Amino acid sequence: MLFDRDAVPTVMTPEQEEVIHRQALRILAEIGTDVLHDGARRLLAAAGADVQGERVRWNPDLVMAQVAKAPRTFTLHARNPAHSVEVGGGTPLWMNVGGPPFASDLDRGRREGSLEAHDELVKMTHAADVLNCVQTGAVEAVELPVSTRHMDMEYSTIRHSDLPYTTYGTSGPKARDGIRMAEIVHGGSLDGRTALLGIVNSNSPLVWDFRMSDALIAWAEANQAIVVTPFLLAGATAPVSVSGGIAQQVAEALSGVALAQIVRPGVPCLYGSFFTVTDMRTGAPAFGTPESVFGVLAGGQMARRYGLPYRGGGALASSNAVDAQAAAESQMMLWATMLAGTDVVLHAAGWLEGGLTASYEKFALDVELLEQFRGQMAGIGFSEEELAFDALAQVGPGGLFLSSPHTRAHFKEWLTMSPLFHTADFTTWQAAGAEDTSVVANRRWKQLLASYEDPGIDPAVDEELRAYIERRKAEPPEPED
Amino acid sequence: MLFDRDAVPTVMTPEQEEVIHRQALRILAEIGTDVLHDGARRLLAAAGADVQGERVRWNPDLVMAQVAKAPRTFTLHARNPAHSVEVGGGTPLWMNVGGPPFASDLDRGRREGSLEAHDELVKMTHAADVLNCVQTGAVEAVELPVSTRHMDMEYSTIRHSDLPYTTYGTSGPKARDGIRMAEIVHGGSLDGRTALLGIVNSNSPLVWDFRMSDALIAWAEANQAIVVTPFLLAGATAPVSVSGGIAQQVAEALSGVALAQIVRPGVPCLYGSFFTVTDMRTGAPAFGTPESVFGVLAGGQMARRYGLPYRGGGALASSNAVDAQAAAESQMMLWATMLAGTDVVLHAAGWLEGGLTASYEKFALDVELLEQFRGQMAGIGFSEEELAFDALAQVGPGGLFLSSPHTRAHFKEWLTMSPLFHTADFTTWQAAGAEDTSVVANRRWKQLLASYEDPGIDPAVDEELRAYIERRKAEPPEPED
Numbered sequence: 014m015l016f017d018r019d020a021v022p023t024v025m026t027p028e029q030e031e032v033i034h035r036q037a038l039r040i041l042a043e044i045g046t047d048v049l050h051d052g053a054r055r056l057l058a059a060a061g062a063d064v065q066g067e068r069v070r071w072n073p074d075l076v077m078a079q080v081a082k083a084p085r086t087f088t089l090h091a092r093n094p095a096h097s098v099e100v101g102g103g104t105p106l107w108m109n110v111g112g113p114p115f116a117s118d119l120d121r122g123r124r125e126g127s128l129e130a131h132d133e134l135v136k137m138t139h140a141a142d143v144l145n146c147v148q149t150g151a152v153e154a155v156e157l158p159v160s161t162r163h164m165d166m167e168y169s170t171i172r173h174s175d176l177p178y179t180t181y182g183t184s185g186p187k188a189r190d191g192i193r194m195a196e197i198v199h200g201g202s203l204d205g206r207t208a209l210l211g212i213v214n215s216n217s218p219l220v221w222d223f224r225m226s227d228a229l230i231a232w233a234e235a236n237q238a239i240v241v242t243p244f245l246l247a248g249a250t251a252p253v254s255v256s257g258g259i260a261q262q263v264a265e266a267l268s269g270v271a272l273a274q275i276v277r278p279g280v281p282c283l284y285g286s287f288f289t290v291t292d293m294r295t296g297a298p299a300f301g302t303p304e305s306v307f308g309v310l311a312g313g314q315m316a317r318r319y320g321l322p323y324r325g326g327g328a329l330a331s332s333n334a335v336d337a338q339a340a341a342e343s344q345m346m347l348w349a350t351m352l353a354g355t356d357v358v359l360h361a362a363g364w365l366e367g368g369l370t371a372s373y374e375k376f377a378l379d380v381e382l383l384e385q386f387r388g389q390m391a392g393i394g395f396s397e398e399e400l401a402f403d404a405l406a407q408v409g410p411g412g413l414f415l416s417s418p419h420t421r422a423h424f425k426e427w428l429t430m431s432p433l434f435h436t437a438d439f440t441t442w443q444a445a446g447a448e449d450t451s452v453v454a455n456r457r458w459k460q461l462l463a464s465y466e467d468p469g470i471d472p473a474v475d476e477e478l479r480a481y482i483e484r485r486k487a488e489p490p491e492p493e494d
Numbered sequence: 495m496l497f498d499r500d501a502v503p504t505v506m507t508p509e510q511e512e513v514i515h516r517q518a519l520r521i522l523a524e525i526g527t528d529v530l531h532d533g534a535r536r537l538l539a540a541a542g543a544d545v546q547g548e549r550v551r552w553n554p555d556l557v558m559a560q561v562a563k564a565p566r567t568f569t570l571h572a573r574n575p576a577h578s579v580e581v582g583g584g585t586p587l588w589m590n591v592g593g594p595p596f597a598s599d600l601d602r603g604r605r606e607g608s609l610e611a612h613d614e615l616v617k618m619t620h621a622a623d624v625l626n627c628v629q630t631g632a633v634e635a636v637e638l639p640v641s642t643r644h645m646d647m648e649y650s651t652i653r654h655s656d657l658p659y660t661t662y663g664t665s666g667p668k669a670r671d672g673i674r675m676a677e678i679v680h681g682g683s684l685d686g687r688t689a690l691l692g693i694v695n696s697n698s699p700l701v702w703d704f705r706m707s708d709a710l711i712a713w714a715e716a717n718q719a720i721v722v723t724p725f726l727l728a729g730a731t732a733p734v735s736v737s738g739g740i741a742q743q744v745a746e747a748l749s750g751v752a753l754a755q756i757v758r759p760g761v762p763c764l765y766g767s768f769f770t771v772t773d774m775r776t777g778a779p780a781f782g783t784p785e786s787v788f789g790v791l792a793g794g795q796m797a798r799r800y801g802l803p804y805r806g807g808g809a810l811a812s813s814n815a816v817d818a819q820a821a822a823e824s825q826m827m828l829w830a831t832m833l834a835g836t837d838v839v840l841h842a843a844g845w846l847e848g849g850l851t852a853s854y855e856k857f858a859l860d861v862e863l864l865e866q867f868r869g870q871m872a873g874i875g876f877s878e879e880e881l882a883f884d885a886l887a888q889v890g891p892g893g894l895f896l897s898s899p900h901t902r903a904h905f906k907e908w909l910t911m912s913p914l915f916h917t918a919d920f921t922t923w924q925a926a927g928a929e930d931t932s933v934v935a936n937r938r939w940k941q942l943l944a945s946y947e948d949p950g951i952d953p954a955v956d957e958e959l960r961a962y963i964e965r966r967k968a969e970p971p972e973p974e975d
Contacts, residue, residue: 015503015791015833022496022503022833029876036881047891068891115920123920219891247909249894253901254908255874257882290909291896297917302910303869310496311874331917333924337859337931338915340818344825345866352496352503352833366920378818385826388784393736393792395510400517401738410528410549410700413730415772420734427735428728428771429783434819436778436812439596439604439847443814450818 016390018103018317018354024310030318033256033311037263038073045070046219046268050226053272060275071268079271079278085320087281089146089238090208092198093175093468098145100238100281101322101356106210107383109138110327110363110371111148111179114155117365118373119455126152126371128162131169133462134363134371139174140465141362143383146210147178148359149191152371160490163187164482167194171478175468179359180209180237184493185227190485192235197477207281209237210357214287215265217243217250221272223494229269233276240324240357241269242285245308246298249291255304258288259311270321283357286312286325298367300329301342306349313353326350327360328379331367335374335451339365343379351386377457378450381433388429398423433457497871499584499798499835505791511799514737514792518744519554526551527700527749531707534753541756552749560752560759566801568762570627570719571689573679574656574949579626581719581762582803582837587691588864590619591808591844591852592629592660595636598846599854600936607633607852609643612650614943615844615852620655621946622843624864627691628659629840630672633852641971644668645963648675652959656949660840661690661718665974666708671966673716678958688762690718691838695768696746698724698731702753704975710750714757721805721838722750723766726789727779730772736785739769740792751802764838767793767806779848781810782823787830794834807831808841809860812848816855816932820846824860832867858938859931862914869910879904914938 014020025033048054048069060079063070086101098104116130117123134151138144149170154162163181170178171194180195182188188211195208211232216222221229232239243265245251251258270282288308292299299305309326316323329346332339343364350358360368361383363376404419414420433453435442442448495501506514529535529550541560544551567582579585597611598604615632619625630651635643644662651659652675661676663669669692676689692713697703702710713720724746726732732739751763769789773780780786790807797804810827813820824845831839841849842864844857885900895901914934916923923929 014507015505017503020503022498022501024496024874026495029874032876032881036883039883040886044887044890216892218886218889218893218895247895248901248905249896252880252882252885252895253905254880254882256876256880257886259874260881260883261886292911292917293905293909294911295917295919295922296896297919299910299912299915299917301866301915302912303866303872304910306866306870307874331915332931333918333920334928334930335818337816337818337821337935340821341825341859341863341931342915344822344829348825348829367917369920378822382822385782385784385787389787391784393505393510393740393788395513395737399733399735399737400513400741401733401735402517402520402741404733405521405699405738405742406525408699409525411697412699414699414728414733415730415777420729424729424734424774428774429780429785430773430775431780431783434780434782434812434823436773436776436780436848437814438776438778439814439850441776447815449815450813450822454818 014392016351021313021352021354023314024307025314030314033260033263033315034318036260037267038076040260040264041071041076041268042073044219046221048221048226049223050221053221053226053230056275057272071271076267076271079274080267080319082274082278083270083282083321084279086322087207087238089177089210090206091175091177096176098177105355106146106357107144107361108146108148108359109134109144109151110360111150113369113371114153115370116152117370119451123370125155127156128154128165128169131166132173135169135173136465137376137458137461139176140461141380143380143387144362145176147174147176149179149181161486164190164485167191168478168482171198172470172475180211182211182228184224185231186491186493188228188231192231192237193481194478197481198474203235205236207236207238210240211237212240212242213269214242214244215269217245217265218261219265229273230276233273233280236277236280238281238283239273240283240285241266242287242324245288247290247304248293255307258308262286262288262312263315282321283324284312284316284319284321288312297331300331301345306345309346309349310353313355322356323354324357324359325353325355327358328362328364328382329360330365333366335372335378335454339375340378344382347382347386373458374451374454377433377454377461381431495873497832502794502833502835504795505788506795511795514741514744514796515799517741518748519557521741521745522552522557522749523554525700527702529702529707530704531702534702534707534711537756538753552752557748557752560755561748561800563755563759564751564763564802565760567803568688568719570658570691571687572656572658577626577657579658586836587627587838588625588842589627589629589840590615590625590632591841592631594850594852595634596851597633598851600932604851606636608637609635609646609650611852612647613654616650616654617946618857618939618942620657621942622861624861624868625843626657628655628657630660630662642967645671645966648672649959649963652679653951661692663692663709665705666712667972667974669709669712673712673718675959675962678962679955684716686717688717688719691721692718693721693723694750695723695725696750698726698746699742700746710754711757714754714761717758717761719762719764720754721764721766722747723768723805726769728771728785729774736788743767743769743793744796763802764805765793765797765800765802769793778812781812782826787826790827790830791834794836803837804835805838805840806834806836808839809843809845809863810841811846814847816853816859816935820856821859825863828863828867854939855932855935858914858935858942862912
């Protein structure tokens with residue numbers, strides 16, 4: 014059935030898949046990766062990797078034996094147990110954009126990110142029924158000091174939502190702050206439970222830098238889930254070809270997963286895919302292109318091969334406005350995301366300008382698209398009442414269903430009526446101001462934000478979190494490199 | 495592989511598909527259809543159908559025996575043999591919108607259709623490399639008399655393009671004019687060759703009216719391809735449920751195909767699907783909804799069951815502007831269209847306002863989306879050069895591919911660089927006028943129109959076509975009912 018993980022359309026034949034697999038292992042064995050972290054290199058050498066200076070060559074058996082230790086599914090625990098999710102179990106995680114330095118909406122324009130905007134985006138994510146996870150760093154709280162703002166954003170996520178979340182950890186010290194805060198949230202100790210998704214990007218091509226390695230090790234030690242995502246732009250950080258890029262992606266992803274498994278066998282790891290092309294006219298990534306669609310689907314195919322849950326895709330767009338380009342790009346990416354059987358979708362709502370802006374109107378647009386995909390995932394109903402033989406017999410040839418009892422009884426439940434997309438005729442639409450989608454979306458996100466209900470937080474936990482952040486802010490910053 | 499007809503994701507289990515099939519046959523046997531055409535009823539009675547007044551009840555064996563006579567594939571002949579296509583053979587027909595009474599573009603605004611606009615849209619279709627068929631009636635030539643304008647539009651199609659085309663036949667006399675003109679184009683006689691796609695819509699629910707029956711019979715007698723498309727809006731012309739609507743669609747489509755086969759066994763017929771929901775707030779159809787996606791995919795699944803080529807989907811949108819809604823709706827429909835293995839895609843470029851307007855900017859947008867799908871259909875390349883092991887080894891860990899010889903040698907050939915979608919950063923984009931997609935699309939369709947090359951036409955054929963039209967215009971109009 015549509016979007017079933019077991020029946021997704023493949024983009025590589027079994028032979029092609031095997032070619033990618035073999036080339037990835039050859040890359041790791043013959044070219045290797047640089048690992049700029051002493052501790053990681055020591056662990057790898059002890060596990061049997063060939064370490065010469067900073068260069069690590071990974072033998073295929075080592076890599077595959079380690080990758081095999083990663084679980085196919087795992088539970089991601091939310092502070093509200095009702096929101097915990099089995100990752101890889103068939104319910105994809107859909108969440109807000111993460112990482113943009115800018116925020117924008119039609120009222121306040123494009124501006125630097127702030128903690129206020131972060132709070133708003135967390136609240137909108139929590140309020141959107143179709144989103145079931147929060148990505149910390151929805152927008153950068155640019156006004157706050159770099160060395161400590163990760164905790165302010167993490168607190169924003171924890172305080173305003175009780176959904177599962179990704180942690181903001183771009184270095185070992187930051188990752189450890191996130192773990193400590195999660196421990197506080199979960200009663201003082203995680204006790205081996207996985208409550209965080211940590212994102213690790215290789216420094217492509219083929220470099221594991223100190224910060225990311227350090228974060229990876231911290232999360233692995235704490236049994237927190239690690240999303241290993243090579244950030245590949247064909248023609249910049251990867252070869253200018255899809256198959257070459259995917260082979261590199263496999264090499265980088267598997268080496269990251271293997272390192273995590275060496276640190277702690279069985280720690281949940283995801284195969285992450287972020288692959289698209291560089292627009293050579295601008296040097297910027299282009300989304301929604303055939304190559305980016307292939308990237309999402311091929312990544313999903315390889316993740317299934319390795320028995321790893323899959324992170325990929327999202328509502329990615331290059332456009333600078335919530336216009337036709339933005340929607341076309343996002344839909345292209347979202348269809349690929351859905352078809353790939355993606356388990357974890359970062360950036361499912363609000364991504365604009367190639368990820369540089371968290372757009373509130375784009376957020377409303379994306380939520381609408383996700384609602385439609387959710388409707389598709391539900392499948393076609395086949396109850397007697399839906400099959401409607403009697404209704405058709407009653408209306409009969411030449412009749413009209415508009416006012417039939419069957420229609421009146423069921424249309425509210427069965428028919429999609431989008432709050433964002435309209436079907437008004439041109440004259441009516443024009444008379445009402447000829448609003449384009451971004452204007453309607455402006456009203457929608459305000460409705461969404463207004464509908465937010467505070468899930469509350471245990472005052473003792475809240476106090477402990479604040480005290481932790483306060484204490485850490487008073488301490489001298491830890492070196493991250 | 496992605497978009498392979500043999501590996502498309504299904505939306506109904508085999509059991510559900512069987513339920514639809516059985517219910518469709520039950521609808522035809524127990525409720526039946528009204529057939530408002532004496533000649534058709536006589537043919538049906540002679541073939542064994544139960545005819546009582548205008549009501550025809552079709553026994554399942556009759557229907558299935560007739561449907562089995564339709565070919566799985568057939569050649570649609572273009573006046574330029576290089577453009578002839580095997581329909582059902584794996585190359586989908588993509589064509590312009592058809593039927594809108596209005597045309598619109600940013601320069602001239604929204605206005606009534608005209609023959610001039612029809613000419614322009616035919617030229618743009620011919621010029622767009624990704625389109626391989628012309629739909630006659632790209633826009634209604636509203637300024638011309640209703641009784642004869644079909645010939646002016648048909649001439650516009652024939653004169654300005656040598657691609658295969660759909661004929662404008664909404665009644666028997668109009669269908670016969672189209673056939674006669676095709677005969678002239680093909681040297682005086684079609685000689686059994688199929689050179690036209692004729693579109694037949696049932697008058698849903700369950701009515702075959704005189705005009706459509708008469709056109710169907712005319713095309714069948716001449717061995718021209720018949721696209722049998724029930725026009726179903728859940729809650730208006732069909733039950734307010736997907737499975738009920740699809741069962742009705744099968745009943746109407748199969749009865750139309752069966753009638754055509756009774757007229758001429760073996761005449762090419764397509765299973766046509768046009769199913770979406772009524773937006774109960776406006777009474778208008780809504781496109782891109784989950785129901786409409788199901789309609790396209792379920793229709794494709796049933797068409798494959800019956801061994802019929804499939805017409806469905808298109809770049810359908812309800813929006814009144816080339817905005818995010820328009821792109822989101824069109825992409826939703828196009829993905830379903832592609833995944834359903836659709837053989838014939840009417841309305842693949844230019845459809846706006848629920849089909850009431852042929853939009854030039856939407857045309858440019860849709861052509862861009864189709865180009866992307868064409869790129870996806872081409873699949874991932876696996877040459878040694880694309881696998882790029884040596885290139886990666888040369889760049890090495892921490893290197894950059896931007897200026898590598900491999901990138902410089904291949905980026906122009908391998909990387910998608912969209913003429914419509916940009917990746918400029920926000921500041922650059924704003925300084926250049928902050929153009930939204932519709933403004934860029936305005937330039938694009940003008941480029942497309944400017945790039946049009948007249949394929950020419952044999953002067954003798956041209957003269958004969960003009961003489962035919964002139965003579966027919968001088969005759970009193972034939973009764974169509």
